[in-house]
Amino acid sequence: MLLVDDEAAILKTLSLLLQEAGWQVRAVAGGMEALNCLDQDIYDLMITDLRMPDLDGLSLFQKAKGKDPLLEVIFISAYADLKSAVQAVKNGAFDYIHKSFTPDELLLTVQKALEHRHLHQENRKLKRALNNRGNFQGMIAKSQEMQELADMVERVAETKATVLISGESGVGKGMVARAIHSLSTGKDKPLVTINCGAIAETLVESELFGYEKGAFTGALRTTPGKFEQAHQGTVFLDEIGELPLASQVRFLRVLQEKVIQRVGGSADLPVDVRVIAATNRNLEARVAQGKFREDLFYRLNVVHLSLPRLSQRKEDIPLLAKRFLGDYAGRYEKNLSEIDLEVLYLFMNHPWPGNVRQLQNTVERAVVMAGPQDRTLRKKHLPRGFAPVDSLAESLNRDLTLRELENLYIDRIMEREKGNKAKVARILDINRQTLYNRLKVN
Structure with a gap:
């Protein structure tokens, strides 16, 4: 306080x-x-x-x-x-x-x-849960991990605090940045995204801060940089860990004094921007290695949002897969509308080293491979060797009733979640009483 x-x-x-x-x-x-x-x-x-x-x-x-x-x-x-x-x-x-x-x-x-x-x-939080059914600002947030993240996003969005988002590649750091901006008081102002790892080192400062006419060969007119373009809005600096040390000094001044100088200029230009930065690197380790300024790290790390790996938020996988199915079925004009239970099981138990982006690419590839008459996404549409065969997959080679297959799947999820019925019910997207009834019959 x-x-x-x-x-x-x-x-x-x-x-x-x-x-x-x-x-x-x-x-x-x-x-x-x-x-x-x-x-x-x-x-x-x-x-x-x-x-x-x-x-x-x-x-x-x-x-x-x-x-x-x-x-x-x-x-x-x-x-x-x-x-x-x-x-x-x-x-x-x-x-x-x-x-x-x-x-x-x-x-x-x-x-x-x-x-x-x-x-x-x-x-x-309750209102969001009742209204959105696991959807928050375009993000799937049914799992406890993502619900907690959604709470933090709502809270920080209403301030102008600098935010540092960390997480592995493909976890959705850009979506979180967009959610913060869309909930902020500057939501009607620009959101300007800069990929610090995709800009040549010699061009970083002119991209960020702009340049005056004649500042270098080819500078035919005065050009505002990304910070000026984002005035009263948000600057999202992706891959901030790749920012060169020389540029870090000038960026630190922007955070401290809220002013910039264009390349080739001497005038201080005030800027009013909300800064969100993202990284898949361990910035504290880069500070220790002398590759990232310690004072800049602390300026950025006012509010730290750490995004979980997809394998840590398995409750979200079925909803993510169904969203991607809908997106790509429409894009490629396919009749797909359902995902086979076996495919969902394989998705739920895949390690997903590439996180949400890998799941998205997998579903897109499967949709492309589906035939024009297919209504359900099945294992045959997945890449060969997508997941190892296990007892559940082996059982699918036998003739099972739908009820037997569902019971087998429920048993496997109960085993994986160590009998946590509340969590199993959330994963299966059924209420707890329905789960209790199924377990009694099973």
């Missing part, structure tokens, strides 16, 4: 009480410094004085809510400020306490504010 007061004694008292109660706090002495903190990090709660010399509490409240609408705010008020404190609560602040507060009064008010924020987050 963030504590704001120009009186050092009150800041110290608040910090000690809240830290002893187990909360992490950051204390600052003025409203402008508090706004800088809100630009750099996410806070659950802000406790602020009403009267401060650089920026009064009400103005800070309005600007802070503009940065993070979910931020809970408690005002510290003197008797002379009581009318302003009451008005602030009417305008959306959580509560106010008098400067002569007791420790118990402070801790109780803080606890209630945090519970209110948690309740709001849970209600939003």
Whole structure:
């Protein structure tokens, strides 16, 4: 939580009480410094004085809510400020306490504010689950891992905090960046994507920051760079770990001072952009190797979103496969509308080293190989040797009823998930009572 007061004694008292109660706090002495903190990090709660010399509490409240609408705010008020404190609560602040507060009064008010924020987050999560059936901003998010990621995306999108997205190739880092932008206050402004690994080292700075006419051979006119193009919107720097060290210095200045200089120019040009970076590398290891600046790493790593491998979110595989089937069946004008149970089983148990991108490519290839009369995607459409034959696949060579095959599949998922019926029901996309009934019959 963030504590704001120009009186050092009150800041110290608040910090000690809240830290002893187990909360992490950051204390600052003025409203402008508090706004800088809100630009750099996410806070659950802000406790602020009403009267401060650089920026009064009400103005800070309005600007802070503009940065993070979910931020809970408690005002510290003197008797002379009581009318302003009451008005602030009417305008959306959580509560106010008098400067002569007791420790118990402070801790109780803080606890209630945090519970209110948690309740709001849970209600939003439930609403999303009811409305989207595992779909979040175009991403499949049925698994617990992706639900937690969706919560973080919603939370960070409403701020201007810099975000670092990490994960293996093919896990969907670009989709997460687009989701953050589409949920942000700058969603109507540009989202400019830059693949740092695809730009020649000699061209990186002119691409990012633009160049003045005559800056180099072929610079026939002044050209704005990606940061200027994204003004008031979002810059997404993919493969940030590939950014050359020389360019990292200039990029660090953009993050720190919000200004750029075009190549060949000397004027500082202000830019207002939200920065999202993504990497499939271990940036901390690259820092240790001297290949990535430590100060830039910490500037980028304000909010870190780590995306799971596809093999860690198996509940999402059937939904992903069905989405890709629909996409490619339409593109290639095929009549496919279903995926055979054996294929789903093979998909669920494949390691997917290439993650979502590999699954997408596999489904596309299978759709291409399907005949014009095929209605169901089957194993014969998959690449030869796609998955090893196991007991379930072997059993499919025998004549089984559909019920026997379903029971065999349920048994295998129950075995894999160690009897966790709630998780098995989510994977099978059936309610828990239906699963219980099937297990009784089985």
